[in-house]
Amino acid sequence: MSAAPRFEGRGVARAFRGGAGVHGIDLDVAAGEIHALVGLNGAGKTTLMRLFLGMLRPDSGEVRVCGVDVSRADAATWARVGQLVEHPLAYAELTGRANLEVAARLHGLDRAGVRAAVDRAIDEFDLGRYAGVRAGRLSLGNRQRVGIAGALLHEPEAIVLDEPTNGLDPAGVIVLRESLLRRAAAGAGILVSSHHLDEVARVADRITVLNDGRIIGSLDPGGFDLERAFFALVHDDDATRRAAA
Numbered sequence: 001m002s003a004a005p006r007f008e009g010r011g012v013a014r015a016f017r018g019g020a021g022v023h024g025i026d027l028d029v030a031a032g033e034i035h036a037l038v039g040l041n042g043a044g045k046t047t048l049m050r051l052f053l054g055m056l057r058p059d060s061g062e063v064r065v066c067g068v069d070v071s072r073a074d075a076a077t078w079a080r081v082g083q084l085v086e087h088p089l090a091y092a093e094l095t096g097r098a099n100l101e102v103a104a105r106l107h108g109l110d111r112a113g114v115r116a117a118v119d120r121a122i123d124e125f126d127l128g129r130y131a132g133v134r135a136g137r138l139s140l141g142n143r144q145r146v147g148i149a150g151a152l153l154h155e156p157e158a159i160v161l162d163e164p165t166n167g168l169d170p171a172g173v174i175v176l177r178e179s180l181l182r183r184a185a186a187g188a189g190i191l192v193s194s195h196h197l198d199e200v201a202r203v204a205d206r207i208t209v210l211n212d213g214r215i216i217g218s219l220d221p222g223g224f225d226l227e228r229a230f231f232a233l234v235h236d237d238d239a240t241r242r243a244a245a
């Protein structure tokens with residue numbers, strides 16, 4: 001029997017005042033899959049991710065995480081989830097290491113597990129030089145590295161990352177890429193948004209395009225000239241909606 005999808009959304013809708021939001025989204029993230037969301041600013045990527053994480057309640061539709069209805073997910077289910085959707089770090093006054101320890105505790109690891117997971121995360125994200133620095137003093141990119149490390153250090157099976165390459169230098173982008181590929185190979189299901197189509201193509205098994213709160217198609221990660229294919233989809237969708245208005 002195959003594993004339940006790590007995330008499963010059916011007919012998911014959430015409208016904000018003025019009509020923005022997401023509308024009728026069907027989207028799955030399978031175990032072992034990296035599923036990328038791309039779209040212009042305001043397309044609805046963050047909104048959809050927040051719905052998938054139970055941070056926003058849908059007006060209609062259903063979201064399941066690791067097979068559990070998100071509105072009924074308990075602490076044990078959330079311990080299987082790792083996410084970075086809003087601010088990378090909670091505590092500017094704490095060091096990078098202390099932030100990672102808090103993240104590990106919040107994910108339910110015991111004392112020995114916390115230490116091992118934090119050491120592994122510092123090593124994986126090459127944070128040794130910065131572990132003792134207060135988070136508020138870290139550069140944007142190093143703060144982002146600590147945030148990603150904190151989201152992933154408990155080896156979650158279901159992962160949501162909103163534009164994780166934000167602020168990362170080229171070395172950080174490679175570290176992130178390898179960490180996502182390794183986790184997917186180990187069975188994690190990963191939903192990730194990005195504006196960097198080339199980077200997305202390197203890691204994603206599937207690329208879904210959102211426009212104005214709706215899924216309008218997909219891009220082939222192995223395809224030629226993804227940028228052109230992306231804009232063709234968006235322009236066609238905009239033109240169709242204008243014609244119908």
Ligand SMILES: Nc1ncnc2c1ncn2[C@@H]1O[C@H](COP(=O)(O)OP(=O)(O)OP(=O)(O)O)[C@@H](O)[C@H]1O
Pocket residue numbers: 016017020021039040041042043044045046047048
């Ligand atoms: N809480 C809210 N109240 C009202 N409107 C909102 C709210 N959250 C998001 N929106 C609107 O919903 C739309 C989708 O926003 P969202 O942040 O999901 O887009 P995005 O694809 O993540 O964009 P970006 O690439 O800029 O991060 C936008 O028009 C945004 O202004």
